[in-house]
Amino acid sequence: MILIYLLSVLLIGTLLFFNRGKVLNYPLVCLFLFVQCAFTVYACLHYNESSSHYFTFDSLGIIMLCTATVISIPASYYSYIYVEDSQVKPDSKAIYWGAFTLLIAAVSASFLANHIAVMWIFTEITTLSASALIYHHRNKLALEGTWKYVFICAVSITFVYIGILFLSLSMEGAGSTDLSYKNLLANSSLIDPLWLRFAFLFVFTGFTAKLGLFPMFTAGVDAKDKAPGPAAALFSSIVMCMGFVGIFRTYILVANTSLHHWASLVVGIAAFLSLFIAAVYMIKVKNIKRMMAYSSVEHMGLVMLGIAAGGIGYYAAILHIVLHSFVKSSLFFQYNQLYKTFGTKDIYQMGNYFKYNTTGAIVILLAVISVTAMPPSGLFVSELLIFRSLFEANHLIVLIVVLLLLTLIIWSQAKNFFKILYSPVVGFDETNVPRIPSHRSAFQFVLLAGAAYLGLNPPAIFVEMINDCIRYLP
Amino acid sequence: MLHVLLIIFLISLFYLSIANRMSTYVNVLAFQGILLFFVAFMELKNINTLNLILILLETIIFKSLAVPLFLNYVLKRNHITREAEPFVPNFLSLIITTVIVIVTILLSDLMKEGSFDKMFFVVALSTLFTGLYFIASRRKIITHVMGYLIIENGVFILSLAVGSEMPMLVNLGIMLDIFASVLILGIFLNKIGDVFKDIDVDQLSNLKDY
Numbered sequence: 001m002i003l004i005y006l007l008s009v010l011l012i013g014t015l016l017f018f019n020r021g022k023v024l025n026y027p028l029v030c031l032f033l034f035v036q037c038a039f040t041v042y043a044c045l046h047y048n049e050s051s052s053h054y055f056t057f058d059s060l061g062i063i064m065l066c067t068a069t070v071i072s073i074p075a076s077y078y079s080y081i082y083v084e085d086s087q088v089k090p091d092s093k094a095i096y097w098g099a100f101t102l103l104i105a106a107v108s109a110s111f112l113a114n115h116i117a118v119m120w121i122f123t124e125i126t127t128l129s130a131s132a133l134i135y136h137h138r139n140k141l142a143l144e145g146t147w148k149y150v151f152i153c154a155v156s157i158t159f160v161y162i163g164i165l166f167l168s169l170s171m172e173g174a175g176s177t178d179l180s181y182k183n184l185l186a187n188s189s190l191i192d193p194l195w196l197r198f199a200f201l202f203v204f205t206g207f208t209a210k211l212g213l214f215p216m217f218t219a220g221v222d223a224k225d226k227a228p229g230p231a232a233a234l235f236s237s238i239v240m241c242m243g244f245v246g247i248f249r250t251y252i253l254v255a256n257t258s259l260h261h262w263a264s265l266v267v268g269i270a271a272f273l274s275l276f277i278a279a280v281y282m283i284k285v286k287n288i289k290r291m292m293a294y295s296s297v298e299h300m301g302l303v304m305l306g307i308a309a310g311g312i313g314y315y316a317a318i319l320h321i322v323l324h325s326f327v328k329s330s331l332f333f334q335y336n337q338l339y340k341t342f343g344t345k346d347i348y349q350m351g352n353y354f355k356y357n358t359t360g361a362i363v364i365l366l367a368v369i370s371v372t373a374m375p376p377s378g379l380f381v382s383e384l385l386i387f388r389s390l391f392e393a394n395h396l397i398v399l400i401v402v403l404l405l406l407t408l409i410i411w412s413q414a415k416n417f418f419k420i421l422y423s424p425v426v427g428f429d430e431t432n433v434p435r436i437p438s439h440r441s442a443f444q445f446v447l448l449a450g451a452a453y454l455g456l457n458p459p460a461i462f463v464e465m466i467n468d469c470i471r472y473l474p
Numbered sequence: 475m476l477h478v479l480l481i482i483f484l485i486s487l488f489y490l491s492i493a494n495r496m497s498t499y500v501n502v503l504a505f506q507g508i509l510l511f512f513v514a515f516m517e518l519k520n521i522n523t524l525n526l527i528l529i530l531l532e533t534i535i536f537k538s539l540a541v542p543l544f545l546n547y548v549l550k551r552n553h554i555t556r557e558a559e560p561f562v563p564n565f566l567s568l569i570i571t572t573v574i575v576i577v578t579i580l581l582s583d584l585m586k587e588g589s590f591d592k593m594f595f596v597v598a599l600s601t602l603f604t605g606l607y608f609i610a611s612r613r614k615i616i617t618h619v620m621g622y623l624i625i626e627n628g629v630f631i632l633s634l635a636v637g638s639e640m641p642m643l644v645n646l647g648i649m650l651d652i653f654a655s656v657l658i659l660g661i662f663l664n665k666i667g668d669v670f671k672d673i674d675v676d677q678l679s680n681l682k683d684y
Contacts, residue, residue: 117646124653131657147615154622154654155609158629161650162602165632168640169590177640194584 002051002109005039009105017098020090025097029076032101036108040069043112054180056114059468060318064111064245067322068238070450071329072104074443078333079230081440085340086228092136099132100231107238111245115180116167116203119246120160123210126239127153133231134223145226152219153209160206160246163199170195181249185472188256196254200263203250204270211243212236212293212300214273224293224332229339232289233332236296237325244303244321251307252472260474268308272398274301279405282412287345288338291416292331295371298409299324299379305402306386313389314470319455320382326451327370327379330444334363337436338420342428347416351425359438361421366448368417372410378455476516480597483509483631484575487604490624491567495556496549499620500542506627507538517634518641525641532630532648536655541623544659548616559613570607575600594635601628619658626651 012032019025043057043065050056079100083093103126110122127150135146168179174190176183184191209216220240224232247267254263278298285291299320306317337360342350354361370377390399454462483506490502511533518525548554560567578599582592605625609618633647 117643121646121649124650128653128657150658151618151622154658155625157650157654158625161647162629162632164646165629165636165643168636168643172590192586194586 001039001042001046002055002112005035006105006109008035009101013098013101013105016101017094020094025093026080029080029097029101032104033073033076036069036072036104039108040065050114051112054115054118055109055112056182057112058114059465060245060248061112063318063322063462063465063469064238064241065108067241067325068104068108068111071234071237071325071447074333074447075104075230075234075329076100077443078233078336079228082228082230082336088136092138095132096136096228096231099129100234103129103133103234104238107242110242114182116164116184116250117179119249120157120164123160123207123242123246124157126210126242127157130223130227130231130235130239133234134227136228136231137226142226145222149219149223152216156206156209156216156219158206159202163202163204163206163250166195166199166202170199181253184253185256188253191253191257193257193259196257197259197262200250200254200259201266204247204266207243207246208270209243210239211247211304212240212274212297213243213304214270214277214301217274217277217297221290221293221297224296225287225290229332229336232293232335233329236293236332237329240296240300241321241325244300247304248307248469255473264308264310267304268398271301271304271308272402274298274304275402275405279408279412282409285412286347288347288350288416288420289335289345291347291413292328292335295409295413296324296328298406299328299371302383302386302402305398306382306389309386309389309393309395310473311389311392312385313393314473315466316382316385316389318466318469319458320379320386323378323382323451323455326447326454327367327377330363330447330451331367331371333444333447334360334367334441337440338364340436341433347420349425349428350420351423351428353421355424356430356433357436359441360436363441363444363448364417364421367444368413370448370451372413376452376456378451378453381455476513477593479509479513479516480593480631483513483627484597484600487575487601487624488568488571490608491571491604492564494558494564496554496558496616497546497556499558499617500545500549503545503620503623503627504538504542506624507533507536507541510537510627510630513631514634518644521641525645528645528648532651536652537623537627541655541659545616545620554614554616558617561611561613567607567611571600571604574603574607578603591635594631598628598632598635601625601631604628622658623655626655 009032012028016025016028019028043062046057047062048058083096106122106125106129110119113119113122131146131150134149135142164179168177170192171177171187173192174187176187205215208214209219212220220235224235227235251263254260274297278294278301282291282294285294303317303321306313306320337357338350339345341353341356344350353364370379373379373383387399486502486506490499493499493502511530514529514533578596581599582595585592602625605621605628608621608624612618612621629647630651633644636643
């Protein structure tokens, strides 16, 4: 079934790439969304079954696949608005839509891959399609962003490949050459720990480029800054989820060997440094889009802290990354309206947004409450659980420093966003501000409400599935 | 014989670390491609014809003909200066490369004796880290790309060490190599050459936070 899905998306993507007219373009995008939804429903109905040998519809895969499908619908809608408004040439439009469908399909397939090499191949495809999306505007800065993204992702993909090579060396003692996650886990007691140590270090470092964690986070920040808003929303939600899945599946394997403590230390250090870096940059940053990107770095730091702390932290990490995907993509969708109103990314030249676009301003207000994890938002629950896991694991000093860093982050975010919402800008020319229809924000409200609902009152099946994802962790 | 080839490969890294001219870099990369072909030919004894053709394509045609020709073309077309212009003196580069090799040798001492040849491990890892060091210490974008190509060579050696048991992994590595190099070299080095006339990383510093 997954082969049919991939082939049909490839066909749709190719047609979108070669088609320069408007008449066929949007029916094709709608067809893609239909295929994506149909595939998600099929995956849910065939829970825990394998497909085409290399893919399994397991709990983690299905949670992430559903997240990706939910986000891909508004992403297509806002891409449509963005592409129609921005008056680009027909060929860049065609490349945009082709890369857009390919990115979502590659990410979806990588969620379900049960073999580390298959996952790696789809990660490579996302680099290709993402670079086409970042280069959408064909100018100097976009080229710089694309170059940095492609170069760092190429190096990190090489790292993952080295990790796979080491993993296959570590399996020599087990007498098996099958590198599927299931077989690796079954042989975890026979794996040579030294090679596994190397393998984990390389796989972890490689996937941090996609996850947006220290040390490879820079590529993602530049990419989100230069990519169009809807594409940046995908980068900060589903592509980050893909990096998480890549690390998490390897972490499960390592956690079942004698290296568990060492691995959680490695993950914990990277997570803490990401939080620190995010806090330092967010105090100084003037570009609103980069601020959102650093906020993603911060949240990924929290997610990985949950993984490092263990216990309830595993549950909280998966919950947090799903909720963060909804909230952050909604904020990036709103960013396009913000840019349209003020014509700049500079925070100092934006202000009094309530006056120009009331609905959009309400979205930003709600999104800021969500993203800083204030009580009514769903992220509050997951962050609280992460803090609890740190407390229970007796990492009190880490917890205190993390809370101090988060205070700085919340302060800088609130300061900048409230400035945009309330305080007027001196010398701003009001005559050319376009009117933005309020129904365009509808999807953003839906995503924010969905995040709050899943966090505060998670359906029993959702909780059950998250618990199923972490059942192999000690 | 295999070890002699690998040691020659290691020496070529030392030579690169003190090389001054861009054309030397290109020539050494081409030479490394030929070395890799012989290493692959000797290490992978029982492979089928299809795999052999793939490896031949990758090492001889791609690594030692297509890539050097393309790099020379880029160098000429964009009038890149002949000097490599490193941030650090050549002597220091030589010392750092030596330290990298020594550290990998010490690291390989940690390993148990097994079916795996330690020589491959030492050469592959020192190539990898030397490539990373070249990226960090050179100023031009094209030298960054060369650093990446050196890393790829290191990865190819490592994959050969595993390859006797798992030819699938070698093929994957070749796929990665061709895919990433074409993406980087073909599309972007060309584009960057068009947009930024003198390719220097200092020009790629407009994306910043404040």
